[in-house]
Amino acid sequence: xxxxxxxxxxxxxxxxxxxxxxxxxxxxxxxxxxxxxxxxxxxxxxxxxxxxxxxxxxxxxxxxxxxxxxxxxxxxxxxxxxxxxxxxxxxxxxxxxxxxxxxxxxxxxxxxxxxxxxxxxxxxxxxxxxxxxxxxxxxxxxxxxxxxxxxxxxxxxxxxxxxxxxxxxxxxxxxxxxxxxxxxxxxxxxxxxxxxxxxxxxxxxxxxxxxxxxxxxxxxxxxxxxxxxxxxxxxxxxxxxxxxxxxxxxxxxxxxxxxxxxxxxxxxxxxxxxxxxxxxxxxxxxxxxxxxxxxxxxxxxxxxxxxxxxxxxxxxxxxxxxxxxxxxxxxxxxxxxxxxxxxxxxxxxxxxxxxxxxxxxxxxxxxxxxxxxxxxxxxxxxxxxxxxxxxxxxxxxxxxxxxxxxxxxxxxxxxxxxxxxxxxxxxxxxxxxxxxxxxxxxxxxxxxxxxxxxxxxxxxxxxxxxxxxxxxxxxxxxxxxxxxxxxxxxxxxxxxxxxxxxxxxxxxxxxxxxxxxxxxxxxxxxxxxxxxxxxxxxxxxxxxxxxxxxxxxxxxxxxxxxxxxxxxxxxxxxxxxxxxxxxxxxxxxxxxxxxxxxxxxxxxxxxxxxxxxxxxxxxxxxxxxxxxxxxxxxxxxxxxxxxxxxxxxxxxxxxxxxxxxxxxxxxxxxxxxxxxxxxxxxxxxxxxxxxxxxxxxxxxxxxxxxxxxxxxxxxxxxxxxxxxxxxxxx
Numbered sequence: 020x021x022x023x024x025x026x027x028x029x030x031x032x033x034x035x036x037x038x039x040x041x042x043x044x045x046x047x048x049x050x051x052x053x054x055x056x057x058x059x060x061x062x063x064x065x066x067x068x069x070x071x072x073x074x075x076x077x078x079x080x081x082x083x084x085x086x087x088x089x090x091x092x093x094x095x096x097x098x099x100x101x102x103x104x105x106x107x108x109x110x111x112x113x114x115x116x117x118x119x120x121x122x123x124x125x126x127x128x129x130x131x132x133x134x135x136x137x138x139x140x141x142x143x144x145x146x147x148x149x150x151x152x153x154x155x156x157x158x159x160x161x162x163x164x165x166x167x168x169x170x171x172x173x174x175x176x177x178x179x180x181x182x183x184x185x186x187x188x189x190x191x192x193x194x195x196x197x198x199x200x201x202x203x204x205x206x207x208x209x210x211x212x213x214x215x216x217x218x219x220x221x222x223x224x225x226x227x228x229x230x231x232x233x234x235x236x237x238x239x240x241x242x243x244x245x246x247x248x249x250x251x252x253x254x255x256x257x258x259x260x261x262x263x264x265x266x267x268x269x270x271x272x273x274x275x276x277x278x279x280x281x282x283x284x285x286x287x288x289x290x291x292x293x294x295x296x297x298x299x300x301x302x303x304x305x306x307x308x309x310x311x312x313x314x315x316x317x318x319x320x321x322x323x324x325x326x327x328x329x330x331x332x333x334x335x336x337x338x339x340x341x342x343x344x345x346x347x348x349x350x351x352x353x354x355x356x357x358x359x360x361x362x363x364x365x366x367x368x369x370x371x372x373x374x375x376x377x378x379x380x381x382x383x384x385x386x387x388x389x390x391x392x393x394x395x396x397x398x399x400x401x402x403x404x405x406x407x408x409x410x411x412x413x414x415x416x417x418x419x420x421x422x423x424x425x426x427x428x429x430x431x432x433x434x435x436x437x438x439x440x441x442x443x444x445x446x447x448x449x450x451x452x453x454x455x456x457x458x459x460x461x462x463x464x465x466x467x468x469x470x471x472x473x474x475x476x477x478x479x480x481x482x483x484x485x486x487x488x489x490x491x492x493x494x495x496x497x498x499x500x501x502x503x504x505x506x507x508x509x510x511x512x513x514x515x516x517x518x519x520x521x522x523x524x525x526x527x528x529x530x531x532x533x534x535x536x537x538x539x540x541x542x543x544x545x546x547x548x549x550x551x552x553x554x555x556x557x558x559x560x561x562x563x564x565x566x567x568x569x570x571x572x573x574x575x576x577x578x579x580x581x582x583x584x585x586x587x588x589x590x591x592x593x594x595x596x597x598x599x600x601x602x603x604x605x606x607x608x609x610x611x612x613x614x615x616x617x618x619x620x621x622x623x624x625x626x627x628x629x630x631x632x633x634x635x636x637x638x639x640x641x642x643x644x645x646x647x648x649x650x651x652x653x654x655x656x657x658x659x660x661x662x663x664x665x666x667x668x669x670x671x672x673x674x675x676x677x678x679x680x681x682x683x684x685x686x687x688x689x690x691x692x693x694x695x696x697x698x699x700x701x702x703x704x705x706x707x708x709x710x711x712x713x714x715x716x717x718x719x720x721x722x723x724x725x726x727x728x729x730x731x732x733x734x735x736x737x738x739x740x741x742x743x744x745x746x747x748x749x
Contacts, residue, residue, distance in 0.1 A: 049099060051165040052089035052150075061085035061154075068106055070133040071162045076106070080114065080157035088117075088151040089164050093143045098415060098448055100167040101138040101150065106130055109158035117151040119143075127159050140169055142415065142448065171449050171665060171705040172419075173714060174200075174427045180398050184377045189335040192272065193380055193398065196430055196453055201704075204442050205454035205481045206474075207274065210256065212462050219468060220475035223483040226337065227263060228274040228456055229256045232292070234325050235318040237280040239287045247287040257325050261332045267483055273329065274337035274382075274456065277322065281350050282314035294353040302354050305361040319366055323374040330378040338379040339434060340366055343403055345385035356390040363392050384434040386417070388424055399453065400425050401434030408465045411441045418450040432456075437465035442477045478531070530744065533601055536572030538562055541579075549579025551613055556583040559602075560593055567597020574602050576746060578609040583624075584616040591626035592616070598739045604746025612748045624748055632737045634700055635670060639733025644671075645711070647725055651718040653704070655731055660706050663713060668734040671719055672698040673727035697721045700734055 053073035055064040062085050066075040077087045093099065101118065107130040116125050118141050127136060143166075150164050179185070180193045199205060207226030208216055217223045232238060233252045241250035260273050278292045284299035285291025291299075304311035329336055344352035344359045351359050363383075370376040383392060384401035391397070402417045414433070421431045432453040433440070439455050462471070474480055540547040540555075545562055547555040559574065559581065566572035583592045592614055595602065602625070604610025614624045640662025644655060655671060663669070673679070675694035680686060701715040713731060723729040 047168045049094070049166045049168055050091045051163055052091050053163050054087050054089065054152075054161045057087050057089035059087055062087055065160070068108065068133075068160060070106070071160075072104065072133075073163065076133070076160045076162040077152075078160045080152075080154040080159060082157075083154055085157070086115075086117075086151050086153035087161055088149060090147045090149050091164065091166055092147050093145055093166070096145045096447075097143065098140045098169045099143050100140050100169055102135045102165045102167060103138060103152065103161065104133055104135050104163040104165065106133045106160040106162065108160070112156040112159045114155045114157075114159055115151075115153040117149075117153060119149055122153075124155055133160075133162050135165070140415070140419070142412070169449070172422050172427055173705050173707055173712075176200075176430070177394070177398075177428060180380055181394075181396055182371055182377055182379065182381070184371075184375075185380075186330065186333065186335065186378050188269075188333050189378050189380060192335040196380075196399075199481065200430055200453050201446070201451045203479050203481050204445060204452055205272070207272075207454045207456035208462065209456065209459050210260075211459050212457075215462060216471070216475065220472050221484075222475040224475075225270070225481050225483055225485070226272040226274050226454055226456065227260065228276070228337075229260060230278055231275055231322055231325060232278040232280055235280060235282070235321050237282045237285070237291060237314075237318065239280055239285060239289060239291055249287060251321065257328050261329065261334055264332075264334050270483055272337065273334055274339070276339040276342050279318065279340075279349075279351065282311070282318055292349050294348055294350050297350050299350050300354070301351055301358045301362060305358050305365065315362070315365070316369070319369050320374070323370055323376055326370065326376050326379065327374065330376060333378075335378045335380065337382055337399070339382035339384055339401065342384045342401075342434070345387040345390045352385070352390075356387070359390065360392055363396070367392075367396050382432070382434060386420055386424065391424055394425060394428050397425075397429060399430045399432050399434075401432045403435035404433050404440075405435075405437045405461075405465075408438065409467060409470075410438045410465075411444075411470060413440045413445040413448050413450040413452075415448055415450040418452065437461040439466055439470065439474050442474060442480050446479060530742070533573050536566065536569070537575050538566060538572060539575050539577065540581075541577055547581065549577060549581060551580030551582050551611075554582050554584065554615070556586055556592055559583065560586075563593065563595055563600060563602065564597075567595070567600045571597065571599025571740075572601075574600070576602070576604045576610045576612075578605045580611045580613055582613050582615050584614060585619075585622060590621065591623040593624070594626045594628070595738070595741050595743075596629040598741060600741045602743045602746070604744070606745050607747045610746040612746060614749065625743060627738060627741060627743075629736075629738055633735035634668075634737035635672075635695070635698055636735035637670070637732045638735050639667075641730055641732040642713075644673075644723055644725060644729040644731060648719060648723040648729070650722075651720055653715050653718050655713040655715060655719075657711050657713055657731060660708055660711055660713060663703060663706060663731075663733075665703050665705055667703045669701055669703060669713075669715070669731050670698050670734045671701055671715065671723065671729075671731050672696060673723045673729040676727045679724075679727045696727065697723065700737075 054077040055073060055075045059077065061082055062077050062079045064075045065078045079085065105127055107127050110129045111126055113124050113126050115122055116138055125138065152161050176197055180189060205226060206224040207228060208224040210227060210229040213224060213227055233254045236251055237249060238252055239247060239249055241248050241252045264271050264273055281291040281297035281299035285297040289296045291297045300311065303309050304315045306312055326336065341351050341359065341363055343349060347353055351362055380398045381396060382399040382401055383397045384403050386402060400421045402421060404414050404417065406412060406414065418431060430453045433455040435458050436455050437458060439457060445452055475482060540559060540562055541549050545558050547558045562574045566574055585592050642657040642659050645658050646656050673696050675689060675691050675696040677691065680689045699719050701717060703713055704716050705714045
């Protein structure tokens with residue numbers, strides 16, 4: 020961490036305000052306000068220049084303080100693009116644009132007619148928000164303010180690390196990062212303050228980060244003969260982190276950066292990785308055959324020896340060398356992008372090819388476009404984020420910049436931070452950082468304790484204690500081989516499906532533990548018998564109905580046996596028919612539901628369905644799938660995206676046609692009228708209108724072929740957020 024990093028953040032924040040003239044029609048219009056209907060101060064309404072909308076436009080920005088202000092109502096908190104329709108007949112002029120309490124000065128280009136200018140994307144709260152144009156150079160006509168929705172990012176990740184010879188453990192870690200991205204945020208902390216987090220929050224960061232600065236000959240703090248000298252120093256971190264990784268049962272993630280002390284040119288007892296504390300010249304170091312080149316090769320080889328220890332122990336590493344190069348405060352960034360990128364290439368090739376180090380996931384953390392090594396040499400693009408104390412903003416501007424830099428093809432992480440951004444805002448506002456990595460003592464300096472507790476106990480933040488943590492396939496059913504992945508086929512080409520994705524939100528979210536509106540079924544007014552002696556069907560059913568009709572809640576069954584059976588010739592014993600209702604026991608070894616009936620064919624013990632449940636029923640917009648989808652996928656190519664919107668619940672379906680039945684070898688057993696085919700209930704994450712692609716929240720799990728009338732359509736009504744937990748049924 021260095022104070023110069025604050026310049027980084029300032030530059031990126033300002034960049035959002037770079038304006039661009041456009042027709043502002045690529046996103047959906049949310050709301051708009053005519054300038055002439057706003058609050059005017061020192062300005063007037065005119066209709067002299069043609070082409071305006073509404074009844075006129077605002078002009079006469081002649082003096083300091085002249086301004087026009089409007090208010091627009093926002094339907095929900097989020098990022099919105101502000102566009103202003105203007106006319107610049109007097110040439111290029113700057114004006115102040117104020118969004119709520121945030122002001123910036125922008126240039127309005129010369130124009131001969133009214134046109135739109137994109138001001139930038141802004142985080143706006145639900146409800147009324149204020150927008151103003153205020154005099155700076157004046158002589159500009161303002162016609163209208165418009166707010167557009169901001170399309171969610173669409174990703175096309177590489178399915179494997181940039182090192183095609185990566186170890187299996189490294190591939191599994193990379194897959195894990197891809198699997199979590201956009202759904203959960205991984206917690207990380209630098210080594211020196213790692214244990215502090217557990218003491219404060221009760222949780223342990225999943226990533227533990229350390230530094231390799233001690234392991235080269237240029238290390239200026241080796242203690243010898245009563246003072247510092249240059250030389251390698253084994254600080255014990257390599258062995259300690261290998262031990263830590265194994266002690267976490269390989270759940271933990273090891274990360275390293277390298278504050279590379281200059282091979283020569285500095286003084287002892289100083290941080291010679293800083294540009295101003297060394298005379299070492301990177302421009303000479305990247306010239307093969309020079310003394311400086313030989314020194315960097317020596318250092319890389321020393322570091323390779325330490326990385327090899329991790330590889331031998333089968334420990335993958337998030338590896339972040341040459342960090343923050345674009346800032347210029349480290350010697351590897353002191354002379355611009357060209358020599359730095361040459362050094363990165365030397366490092367990349369020597370570790371990967373010469374030393375055969377294949378346990379690295381390569382992380383790059385400097386945001387300037389001209390400094391980027393390229394998507395073929397980077398697995399994760401990162402931002403070192405220091406917005407100031409207690410600033411928990413999701414830093415979406417920086418996130419968007421990195422997304423654009425990599426064309427949406429790389430995992431995006433907050434590779435260093437002071438303040439930890441609010442996880443829910445990150446996920447909800449389309450800035451889903453893969454992980455955060457809080458820097459040393461800034462843990463407490465930039466975050467208050469309550470925020471730390473909330474972050475680490477957020478179900479969407481992964482810690483060592485997270486029970487939904489999956490870093491390999493060992494959690495899968497024993498039915499699945501070790502090399503199982505979506506789309507797995509056995510030796511005969513038959514698909515083996517993964518039902519671990521069944522369940523609450525397709526296994527993508529932790530089941531919430533509801534703590535409000537809990538009714539103990541053994542207490543008045545219900546007083547149900549829990550010895551198994553009396554039939555308590557109607558008592559439990561009444562409690563379920565009452566909870567549902569009052570907005571939801573938990574019907575709690577303490578330890579014991581509860582005797583039930585179908586009543587009055589019904590085809591079920593109990594029925595949950597409302598949203599937000601949970602039937603909860605103490606545990607499967609303590610709470611038992613005993614269904615006391617000997618004829619349950621085509622009956623349910625517990626039916627979870629309301630009177631109008633019909634999610635499978637086709638309704639709303641329907642689009643045919645345009646290509647065969649053989650393997651599981653989140654990307655659905657369609658003939659048309661008309662009528663679909665982000666957030667819609669949809670069914671992805673194919674019919675059981677004669678060809679489908681024949682392919683399964685079930686002629687004479689299945690019929691098209693009796694078999695419904697394949698269907699997946701999903702939610703739309705994003706839509707690519709131009710490419711006619713619909714992106715869904717969880718992959719399909721079976722092939723969908725056009726011959727089987729494969730389609731996507733709006734889902735019908737169904738119960739939501741209801742379920743059964745912590746009990747046994749027999």
